[in-house]
Amino acid sequence: MTQVRKAIIPVAGFGTRLLPISKAIPKEMVPVVDRPLIQHVVEEALAAGINEIILVTRQGKSAIEDHFDAHYELEETLEKKGKDALLKTLSEIAPPELTITSVRQANAKGLGHAVYCAAHLLAADEPFAVILPDVLVKPQVGGDTCDLGRMVERWSSTQASQIMVEAVPQDEVYRYGIVDCDEPSAGESADMRGVVEKPKPEEAPSRLSVIGRYVLPYRIMELLRDQPPGAGNEIQLTDAIDRLMQEGKTVQAFRMQGRTFDCGHVEGWLQANTTLAREAGYDI
Template sequence: MTQVRKAIIPVAGFGTRLLPISKAIPKEMVPVVDRPLIQHVVEEALAAGINEIILVTRSGKSAIEDHFDAHAELEDSLASKGKDALLEVLAAIAPPQLKITSVRQPNAKGLGHAVFCAAHLLSQNEPFAVILPDVLVKPQAGDARCDLGDMVMRWDANSAAQIMVEAVPENEVYRYGIVDCGGSEPNAGESADMRGVVEKPKPEEAPSRLSVIGRYVLPFRVMELLSDQSPGAGNEIQLTDAIDRLMQEGHSVQAFRMTGRTFDCGHIEGWLKANTVLAREAGYDV
C-alpha cells in the first residue's frame, strides 16, 4: 500500500481575522514564539514522516516560499562572522529531506477547490494529508507524541481515511463541524468509524462534541470526487462534501481523537495565547 508522503497546505487565504497584521505579511508568516506559523506546521508534517509539502498559494504570498529557500548571501555573512549557531538555525528550516512545491489557486472557491488544485502533483491512487495552517496542533507539555503521525500509521494499518477531532464544550458545538460516530466516541489517541459531519449544529441536535480540527489523511479518490463536486455552503467547493460522498461510496472514514492541544492562530486571541503558552514552555520569561 502506498504510504502517505505528501501534505497539501492551503495558504491562499487573506487572513482577515488577523488584520491589520496580515495586510502586508502573509498570515502564515506571523511569528509564533521564535519562528513563523508555517514553519511550525511543516515541522509537524516532518514529525509525521511526511516530507513533501505542496503549498496552495496565490500572488502576494512569496514570502512563504522564500522562507524555505536558501539565502546564500545571508549564510555567507553568518559564516564569515563565525555565527555557527545561527547557521544551524537556518539549516533547520529546510532539512535535506524536505521538498517544497507550490501551486496557485487562481480563484478563492473554497477549501475543496484549494485541495483539488494540487491533484496533478499526486500519483494515481496516492494518499495524501491536508493540513490547515491556521491551527497549531502541539503535544501536551512534556510529551513528544505526534497526532498526525498516529493518523498516518492508522491509514497504513487499515486504509481508512482519518479526520482529526477534539472535544469542545457542548455550548460551543454550534461553531464547528461536528462528527457523527453513531454514539461511539473514540478515546484520545484512537479512531472510530464516522457516519457523517454536521456543520455548526444546535447543541441539542449535535451528534457528539467532537469537532473537526483541520488535519486529514485521505485517499486519492477524494481528488476524483472533487473534480466534479458541486458548490456547497457559501457557494464554495467544500472538502467535507467530498468526504461525505466518499462515505456514501462505502469507503471507511474514521475520526481520530487527538491527544495534544490546539491553538487557533487564525485570530488575534488564539495567536496571542499560542505565543504566551508556548513561549513559557520554551523557557522565555513572558
C-alpha cells in the same frame, strides 16, 4: 501499500481574522514565539514522516516560499562572522529531506477547490494529508506524541481515511464541523457516520469537532473534480468526504492527544505565543 508522503497546505487565504497584522504579511508568516506559523506546521508534517509539502498559494504570498529557500548571502555573512548557531538554525528550516512545491489557486472557491488544485501533483491512488495552517497542534506538556503521525499510522494499518477531532464544550459546537461517531479514546479512531457543519447544540451528534488535519485517499481528488458548490457557494472538502462515505468507504475520526491553538484569530495567536514561549523558557 502506498505510504503517505505528501501534505497539501492551503495558504491562499486573506487572513481577515488577523487584520491588520495580515494586511501586508501572509498570516502564515506571523511569528509564533521564534518562528513563523508555517514553519511550525511543516515541522509537524516532518515529524509525521511526511517530507513533500505542496503549498496551495496565490499572488502576494511569496514570502512563504522564500522562507524555505536558501539565502546564500545571509548564510555566507553568518559563516564569515563565525555565527555557527544561527547557521544551524537556518539549516533546520528546510532540512535536506524536505521538498516544497507551490501551485496557485487563481480563485478562492473554498477548501475543496484549494485541495483539488494540487491533484496533478499526486500519483494515481496516492494518499495524502491536508493540513490547515491556522491551527497549531502541539503535544501535551512533557509529551512527544505526534498526532498527525499517529493518523498516518492508522491509515497504513487500516486504509481508512482519518480526520482529526477534539472535544469541545457542548455550548460551542455551533462554531465547528461536528462528526457523528461513537466517541473514541484519545489517540484512537472510530468509524464516522457523517459530519454536521455548525449544528445547534441540541442537535449536535457529538462534541467532537474537526480541527484541520486529514489523511485521505486519492479518490477524494476524483470526487472534488465534479463536486458542486455547497455551503457559502464554495466547493467544500467535507461534501466530498460525505460522498466517499456514501460509496461505502470507511472514514474515521481520530481523537487527538495533544493541544490545539487557533492562530487564525488574534486571541488564539496571542495564547499560542504566551503559552509556548513560557514552555520554551522565555521570561514573559
